Amino acid sequence: MVRKQVIIEIGSGTDLYGEDVTKAAQRAVKNAISRLSLPGLVNFYGVTADNVNEKMIVEVTIATPYPDKVNGEEVLSMIPFGQKSIKVQEGGMLAPSTKLDYDMFGTPNLVVVNAVINVYVETD
C-alpha cells in the first residue's frame, strides 16, 4: 500500500461569545472542507462509497488558544468520512470583545481558530 497525498485544505473559524474553542475549531474544519468538492477521489484513486473509510485518510491540524480545551472527537465529527485523526497546537487568536459581551457571557474575548486538513489515499 502506498499513501498518496491528494489535497491540503485551509479554513478559519470563530466563536464570538463564550470562548468555546471546540465550536470555533468545528467551524474552522467546516470552512476548510466546504470550499471544494473532490470528484478526483473517485475518478483517479479508486475510492467508492464502500471503501472510503479504509482508503481515505484525513489528518486535521488545529491551531487555537487553550489547546487543552478542544474536544477532538467533536471537531472530527464535522468530517463525513475517512480515517480521521486530529492534532491540536497552540495558536489561533484571542481578540478582545466588548464589555456588553463580558456582562452577558462572562468571557472577555472572542476566539479565532485555524484548521489545516491533509487528505491522503491508500493505493495498491
Add this chain to the structure above:
Amino acid sequence: MVKKKEEMKKFVTEFGMGIDLHGQDVTKAAARAVKEAISWSSLTGLVDLVGLSGEGEAKRDYLIDVTIASPYPDEVNAEEVLKVLPVGRRQLTSIKGGLKRESLYIEGLDKPEAPEYIIAIACVEVYVDI
C-alpha cells in the same frame, strides 16, 4: 493534440466569491472570485497525477476550466481573469448570475450613471487527461 474537457476526468471543483465595491469593474470582481477559489487549498495530488513541477511543467495534460457568474457577463475580460491562475492550460466561460446592488456614489471611484456593488461567483474545475 490537446483534449477537450469532455474527454478528460475531473480532479477537483473549487468555489469563490469576489466583490468590486467601487468602480463597477466586473473583471476585477471575477479575478478576485477566482483568487479566492484557488487560495484555500493546495492541489498536492497533481504532483502524482500529472507529474506537475514547481514551474508548472507537467508530464500529462491538465486543464483548468473557469466559470464566472456575474451581472454583466459580456464585460468580463477572460484573459485578465485567467492571469490569476499560476499554472496550467486554462479556459473561461462567462454566464449571467452573481449579484449587483445599488451603492453610494463616491466621486472619483464610482461611475456616476450607475453606482453599484458588483459580486461575481467563480467555479474553478481542474481536469486531468488519464
